[in-house]
Structures are given as structure tokens and as C-alpha cells.
């Protein structure tokens with residue numbers, strides 16, 4: 001195994017990151033080569049892009065995202081935000097999990113992207129700032145509602161959860177409510193299940209589906225006040241509830257949280 005293969009297959013200890021070079025530029029797009037593409041379902045694929053050297057890290061703070069530039073089906077430029085599912089402790093590469101919509105403009109670009117092609121990326125972007133131990137517990141409410149699935153929510157909150165849980169110096173607990181339309185819409189289910197198996201005392205995920213399959217034991221319908229009460233930490237100065245979904249869902253969740261007594265300081269919306 002070459003050094004490159006070795007370091008790509010390993011996650012690096014924190015001190016090793018000091019040796020690494022961050023690759024993102026907030027002002028200019030940089031091109032990254034697609035080295036692997038894996039279809040996860042009929043319209044979801046995982047894309048792995050190489051960083052310049054095997055010890056490079058992307059340089060993306062927890063909870064922030066990148067801008068990707070591509071061309072739509074008529075050749076016009078399109079720029080959209082995406083959240084890598086990898087962290088800066090994953091060296092030499094970064095990954096995106098992309099849900100591709102038949103009529104989606106950037107979806108077209110990703111559908112056409114082949115191994116060996118390059119993707120233009122700029123960043124970091126985003127308002128979220130996190131210091132380990134900043135709060136005792138996070139509640140996270142993610143997803144879509146009704147007929148509006150939200151592909152950003154899974155990657156966004158899963159990456160925050162993973163960064164918190166995998167940091168040995170961080171004891172913060174994470175309670176995720178993840179709402180989707182159907183079972184197949186749940187992005188990153190395996191990764192989330194993996195985290196709850198490894199960190200059973202620190203990470204809990206509760207799925208809510210609009211159209212559940214038979215014998216479903218999660219929540220059904222829209223995320224309700226009762227679900228928040230049962231699956232998120234109660235209001236306190238040292239907790240925060242993160243919301244990540246389409247605007248109607250965020251609005252409904254903000255109203256629920258206000259009614260349940262969560263102050264503005266206890267809430268954050270991506």
C-alpha cells in the first residue's frame with residue numbers, strides 16, 4: 001500500500017492535521033478531480049474528490065458548506081451549495097452525497113460527472129460556529145415536510161453530529177429528529193445508524209416519515225411539539241436546537257420551539 005493509499009484509508013489523529021494544508025479558497029473556485037463515484041440508490045450517488053496531496057484536508061469548519069459550480073442541461077453556469085459528508089480529519093479526499101432531481105440544474109451536472117472529471121469548488125460558507133463543549137447537548141431537527149424533501153438536511157446535520165461525536169475531547173450529546181417523505185428519501189441512513197451504534201449514550205436518532213412503510217416504528221406525519229418534547233433535550237441555558245429544512249418546516253419548528261419555551265439563544269437555523 002502506498003503512503004497515499006494508506007493516509008486516504010486512515011482518519012488522522014488531531015496532531016497530524018497540523019501537517020496538512022487546507023485546500024479551499026473563499027474567493028476563487030478550485031478544481032478537484034472526481035476519483036470515485038458510487039450509486040447509492042436510483043437518484044442518490046456518493047462522489048469522492050481527490051485533494052492535491054494525500055495529507056491535504058479540505059479546510060471546512062464544522063457545519064459549514066461549499067459552493068459547487070457546474071453547467072445545466074443547456075450549458076448555462078449554475079452554482080449551488082453542498083455539505084461534504086467527510087470531515088477535515090479525512091485526509092486526501094472529500095465526499096459529497098448528492099440527490100439528483102430529474103429537472104434539477106446542478107443535478108444534471110452531477111449526473112454527467114465521470115471519474116477523471118473536475119468539479120469547481122469555493123468556500124467555506126455559512127454562519128454556524130462551533131467550539132467543542134460549547135453546549136451540553138444539541139437537539140437537531142432536520143428534513144423536509146409534505147411533498148418537499150430536503151436533500152441538504154441529512155448531509156448538513158450528519159456532518160455536525162459526526163464531528164462532535166468523533167472528537168474525543170467533546171462529550172456533547174446529540175439528539176436528531178430526521179423527517180422525510182418516504183423511507184427511501186432518508187439520506188445517510190447507514191452512517192447515522194453507525195454513529196448510534198458506536199455512541200449509544202451520546203447519539204440518538206428518531207426518524208419521522210410522511211409516508212411510512214408497513215411495520216414502521218418511528219414517527220408518522222409532520223414533526224410535532226410532542227415529538228420534540230420526547231426526543232430533544234428540554235429547554236436549558238446549556239443546550240441548543242439546530243433546525244435544518246425547507247422554509248415552511250423551519251417556520252413550523254420555530255413556532256413549536258417557541259411554544260415549548262426554547263429561547264431565541266437556544267435555537268439556530270441553518
Ligand SMILES: Cc1cc2nc3c(=O)[nH]c(=O)nc-3n(C[C@H](O)[C@H](O)[C@H](O)COP(=O)(O)OP(=O)(O)OC[C@H]3O[C@@H](n4cnc5c(N)ncnc54)[C@H](O)[C@@H]3O)c2cc1C
Nearest residue numbers: 080081082083097098099101103104105106107151152155
Ligand atoms: C447549505 C446547503 C447544503 C446542501 N447540501 C446538499 C448535499 O450535501 N447534497 C444534496 O444533494 N443537496 C444539498 N443541498 C441542496 C442543493 O444545494 C441543491 O438545491 C439541490 O442539489 C438541487 O439543485 P438543482 O440545481 O439540481 O435543482 P433546481 O434546478 O434548483 O430545481 C429544479 C427542480 O428540481 C426539483 N428539486 C430541486 N430540489 C428539490 C428538493 N429539495 N425537493 C424536491 N424536488 C427538488 C424540483 O422539481 C425543482 O423544480 C444543500 C443546500 C444547502 C442550502
